[in-house]
Amino acid sequence: MERKVAIVLGGTNPHVSLINKLKKRGYYTVLVDYLPNPPAAAVADEHIQESTLDKELVAKIAKERNASIIITTNIDQANVTACYAAEQNGLTPPYSYETALNVTDKSRMKKIMWDNGIPTSKYVIVTDPEEALKTEIRYPSVLKPTDSNGSRGVHRVNDEQELRYFFPSAKEASRNQKVVVEEYVTGTEVSFYYYIQDYMAYFIDGYQRYNFRGRDNDVIQSTGVVFPAGIDEASYHQMHQIANQIAKAFKLNNTALFIQAIVNGDGVYVLEFAPRIGGGLSYRVMERDCKFDLIEAEIDSFEGKRVNLSSVWPEYYSGILNIYSPGIVMGRIDGVDKVLETEAASEFYQYRLKGAEISGDMSSGSRAGAFLIHANSLDQIKKCVRYINENVEVYDINGRCAMRHDIYDVWNEE
Numbered sequence: 001m002e003r004k005v006a007i008v009l010g011g012t013n014p015h016v017s018l019i020n021k022l023k024k025r026g027y028y029t030v031l032v033d034y035l036p037n038p039p040a041a042a043v044a045d046e047h048i049q050e051s052t053l054d055k056e057l058v059a060k061i062a063k064e065r066n067a068s069i070i071i072t073t074n075i076d077q078a079n080v081t082a083c084y085a086a087e088q089n090g091l092t093p094p095y096s097y098e099t100a101l102n103v104t105d106k107s108r109m110k111k112i113m114w115d116n117g118i119p120t121s122k123y124v125i126v127t128d129p130e131e132a133l134k135t136e137i138r139y140p141s142v143l144k145p146t147d148s149n150g151s152r153g154v155h156r157v158n159d160e161q162e163l164r165y166f167f168p169s170a171k172e173a174s175r176n177q178k179v180v181v182e183e184y185v186t187g188t189e190v191s192f193y194y195y196i197q198d199y200m201a202y203f204i205d206g207y208q209r210y211n212f213r214g215r216d217n218d219v220i221q222s223t224g225v226v227f228p229a230g231i232d233e234a235s236y237h238q239m240h241q242i243a244n245q246i247a248k249a250f251k252l253n254n255t256a257l258f259i260q261a262i263v264n265g266d267g268v269y270v271l272e273f274a275p276r277i278g279g280g281l282s283y284r285v286m287e288r289d290c291k292f293d294l295i296e297a298e299i300d301s302f303e304g305k306r307v308n309l310s311s312v313w314p315e316y317y318s319g320i321l322n323i324y325s326p327g328i329v330m331g332r333i334d335g336v337d338k339v340l341e342t343e344a345a346s347e348f349y350q351y352r353l354k355g356a357e358i359s360g361d362m363s364s365g366s367r368a369g370a371f372l373i374h375a376n377s378l379d380q381i382k383k384c385v386r387y388i389n390e391n392v393e394v395y396d397i398n399g400r401c402a403m404r405h406d407i408y409d410v411w412n413e414e
Helices: 014-024 055-064 076-088 097-104 106-115 129-133 160-172 233-249 282-289 294-302 336-341 378-391
Strands: 004-009 027-032 046-048 069-071 123-126 141-145 155-157 179-183 188-197 200-212 221-227 255-264 267-274 317-324 328-334 347-350 367-375 393-396
Touching: 004 014, 004 055, 004 076, 014 027, 014 069, 014 282, 014 294, 027 055, 055 076, 069 076, 069 294, 076 097, 097 106, 097 267, 106 123, 106 179, 106 233, 106 267, 123 129, 129 160, 141 160, 155 160, 160 179, 188 233, 188 282, 188 294, 200 233, 200 282, 221 282, 221 378, 233 255, 233 267, 255 294, 282 294, 282 317, 317 378, 328 367, 336 347, 336 378, 367 378
Parallel strands: 004 027, 004 069, 027 046
Antiparallel strands: 123 179, 141 155, 141 179, 188 200, 188 255, 200 221, 221 317, 255 267, 317 367, 328 393, 347 367
């Protein structure tokens, strides 16, 4: 019997679970990732050190291996490659290559949302800062590359001087050299997870983000999140309506969907969304607390199968705390065992192994790892965050302290 081959794009931590689940389904797993030692390489049958962004090369690899499935669950731009390579090899991805472009290129995404009445902030797409200055976009505003991974190049700016200063960073992170400039909307930032089947949204869970804005307008990034999201019932209902609007406007049928949004007194404003699983540990929270296995559902989606839409409302609070160590070569992390022994966290996932280079821009690529916290209240989650910050340290390859301890003050705010 000829073996089934799965091409997995990206060696992220969630893909460790993905590869193990694919193996249980009888797949021989071929990981494509340009890094020499990503987390998922340890469990893959084979690791090809190439870029997931090279869609022609991935299509060629899939053809040579007679792949049955080309899959990624949590990397935006790799989704484009997966859909393209699948179509080139006569396979059926969860959505078309054209749809993949619509949901990963923010200039396309924003236009389709705007045209279909999906609430989102006012925006312009520009190639240089002078274009942006001629528009009616108000400050503060946010600069976003139209097509990048991991929040690279995202900055909040407060005036013309800051826009000019940070614009090159946003443009450099964009492969098509275009930047979204959108008005900054204040409120509670949340992310909601759904599964889309028959163009209808099935709610799974949602969380509230605890963002920081670091020195020198660091990339806008999350220190962590708390499940469930602390918003009112009317906002939950509006989010559900928006999820259904997105499914129909973008022709999404059999796929996971997560939506990032701002909730305030005026309603819900969509920042962006993706028909995939998030890049962190959200999949693990939903597997444990909601009894919904997003990764198994995504494999079903890529295999063209219907998903069993069954989940439960979580009984507890859960938190994810991200550990940042920007601009280093990874050494070691101390204090993890102490945190787990005292039950300040239930699980820890290390994202970068010894010798790996960690990016210096405070994007998600600057995360050394993350803790999963399980608690009876939000206050207890916050106490665990403080304990972790006080007892964990990251060291670079030369033994120097390298963890950003200064970013967790947001957890002390009411």
